[in-house]
Amino acid sequence: MNRKKILNRLKVACVIAGVLGLGLFGGAAPWVVGQLPSGRGGADTVMYWVDLGYIWLVGVLSFASLWEAWKICVQIGRDNSFSMQNVASLRRISRWMAVACGLMTLGLVIFLLGVRNWMVLALIGLGICISLIFSLFASALAELIRMGAELKDENDLTI
Numbered sequence: 001m002n003r004k005k006i007l008n009r010l011k012v013a014c015v016i017a018g019v020l021g022l023g024l025f026g027g028a029a030p031w032v033v034g035q036l037p038s039g040r041g042g043a044d045t046v047m048y049w050v051d052l053g054y055i056w057l058v059g060v061l062s063f064a065s066l067w068e069a070w071k072i073c074v075q076i077g078r079d080n081s082f083s084m085q086n087v088a089s090l091r092r093i094s095r096w097m098a099v100a101c102g103l104m105t106l107g108l109v110i111f112l113l114g115v116r117n118w119m120v121l122a123l124i125g126l127g128i129c130i131s132l133i134f135s136l137f138a139s140a141l142a143e144l145i146r147m148g149a150e151l152k153d154e155n156d157l158t159i
Contacts, residue, residue: 003076010073017066025059036117054107058127061100065093065134082148090142097135104128 033051068089075086108124 003079003081007073007076010076011070014066014070014073018063021059021062021066025056025062029055029059032120032123036120054103058100058103058131061096061103062131065096065138068093068096082145082152084146084149087142087146087149090138090145094135094138094142097131097138101128101131101135104131 030052033048033055036051072086072089075081075083075089080086104124104127108121108128111120111124
């Protein structure tokens with residue numbers, strides 16, 4: 001498969017992830033938080049907004065990571081796949097996803113102390129796993145891209 005096809009698929013994946021993220025953080029999250037039992041959801045306006053703000057903070061980290069992924073797509077389109085810009089973007093993705101993982105783990109602990117809704121617990125657990133996996137993959141890819149960028153720079157000097 002050539003680079004252009006891969007690039008187009010990556011861009012489509014970014015757009016789909018963005019649309020799904022808007023649906024999750026803008027639609028599903030407010031609805032789920034509103035369904036929580038009294039004292040945590042719609043019955044308590046302050047806690048509703050605290051919970052939703054926490055979820056939106058994770059959303060901001062997710063969309064920031066998605067923006068970095070888009071920037072990587074732009075670099076690939078410029079035939080600059082092995083670049084230090086991509087290394088920096090991957091490192092930012094790794095850090096932001098690690099922070100999101102930490103926030104969700106903290107949220108899980110706080111949530112376990114209060115309301116016990118299995119659907120929400122499952123969603124938090126899934127979010128923790130996904131953000132941890134993205135963080136680890138981005139970190140590993142950053143190192144591979146860094147090594148490739150160094151080799152590319154070395155070869156450019158040789159020519």
